[in-house]
Amino acid sequence: MHLTLVGGELIDGGVRRTGERLVLREGRIVAVGPDVPSCGVVVDVSDLLILPGFLDLHTHGGGGFALHTTEPEEILAYARWVTRTGTTAFLVNVVGVPDDLPERQLTAAALAITHPDRSGAEPLGIYLEGPFLNPARRGAHHASWLRSPDLSLAERLLAAARGHLRVVTLAPELPGALDILDRFIAAGVLVAIGHTEAPYEQARVAFAHGARLLTHCFNAMPPLLHRAPGPLGALVEQESAFGELIADGHHVLPVVMRVLVHALGPGRTVVITDAQPGAGLPPGTTFSFAGCLARVDPDVARLTDGTIAGSVLTMDQALRVLVESVGVPLEDAVLMLTTTPARAIGVDQRKGRLAPGYDADLVLLDRKLRVQATFCRGRVAFARNDWLGRVDDPVAAALEEAALRPDLECSSSEPEHDLGMRR
Structure with a gap:
């Protein structure tokens, strides 16, 4: 299954980027950019920073x-x-x-x-x-x-x-x-x-x-x-x-x-x-x-x-x-x-960037630079309860599904799970 992070501010390769979507699948980053369509489970992280792990x-x-x-x-x-x-x-x-x-x-x-x-x-x-x-x-x-x-x-x-x-x-x-x-x-x-x-x-x-x-x-x-x-x-x-x-x-x-x-x-x-x-x-x-x-x-x-x-x-x-x-x-x-x-150490072809083909190793930080969630090769390895508590109720199950069931294909008929932040 695909997982799409939307709304966050990306900091990668020495630059900041806003208005981009980040799509993960099967432990990899498959797409990044402003024109990338949302796919699979969609998580709104618009108040967070998205960094490589x-x-x-x-x-x-x-x-x-x-x-x-x-x-x-x-x-x-x-x-x-x-x-x-x-x-x-x-x-x-x-x-x-x-x-x-x-x-x-x-x-x-x-x-x-x-x-x-x-x-x-x-x-x-x-x-x-x-x-x-x-x-x-x-x-x-x-x-x-x-x-x-x-x-x-x-x-x-x-x-x-x-x-x-x-x-x-x-x-x-x-x-x-x-x-x-x-x-x-x-x-x-x-x-x-x-x-x-x-x-x-x-x-x-x-x-x-x-x-x-x-x-x-x-x-x-x-x-x-x-x-x-x-x-x-x-x-x-x-x-x-x-x-x-x-x-x-x-x-x-x-x-x-x-x-x-x-x-x-x-x-x-x-x-x-x-x-x-x-x-x-x-x-x-x-x-x-x-x-x-x-x-x-x-x-x-x-x-x-x-x-x-x-x-x-x-x-x-x-x-x-x-x-x-x-x-x-x-x-x-x-x-x-x-x-x-x-x-x-020579692993820069798969680690250390938010780019297509790289391992889906990500960390989400708040504006005080505190860790809110960590993804290891597309899996949700850590998430703070206070962050999970601010998203819609299905987030834990949907994120777990996105992390642990990478065998599902993304297509136009695949339903999207909007896990947007509660305001």
Whole structure:
């Protein structure tokens, strides 16, 4: 069955558009435009913003669910939970384990990625943060998780990921790291520079070898200095590379966030959460970060010794921070949560846009940028009760039918279900 959204303001590809209809069918966007006829179930969203679903490339979990786990079901539970934040796709972040490699966690991630359950956000692959990190910049990564670069270890990691490894963070200054970098790139893996002491010159060499991402810019790396530009200086010069930004306003202050966005532009700035399983939980809640005890502070996650251990950020919160605290135009902020991360990991032919042929991953926001509903591949994955309460009574049943019964053809004889807003 077709589903048509009418009346909303579309924000896509860095521009705003009004007066257009958006038609979904079988998990895809099939038509967008002002002259597109309404078809199937028609939902009036004239007081809402329609955005592509958010892609979070670097997250450790949220809602009490960890992505570094040996249980695929926990990853799938996170995929269902995270839709309330507007996220429709993500990478499964795996870190280290004591005195070994995280092969069981990589296998669990691969099983979750290939699982037939498609009721939530889509896991697009694995983000392996380590184990080839510099101990001097390890941050919350326990020293026992780290390994010296070794090609045989890289082969074990690739095998355990079963072809689903998309991103690997490494420190290029470590002995043997460039050989590891070359091997991962040959396997089709995006290499990120991070948790590094690399000076500017070494970072340039890594980018020349094919690295295309800088992990959480400013965090766990040398600063940008006028006589020592470091990895950040090398990133700005490498126009084919992207930089991650934890947009919570605490890992990087808003004024510095503004500088990075100006330097890279919204087309190269990838907004991430780097969220811990405690994201979305009350302050004071404790949780496990790969076996290390951590807690939710009001603004960040911390280990028991006070070390910052990632964020408690969600993608919808990141959007509000960018617009309200950093002063980024909404169109640019949306780009950095949707189109740009899709480009960074090479899924921009089906993710990150509101265009025909793309996956029907959408988020509906009110004018205060709060999530009202999320669609994952055409399915209604999340909707707020207050939003559903403002539409006609048949909306829940009709939306469920539109989401879960894509086998019905749209024709001139197919009845339309007008689910317009109550005024």
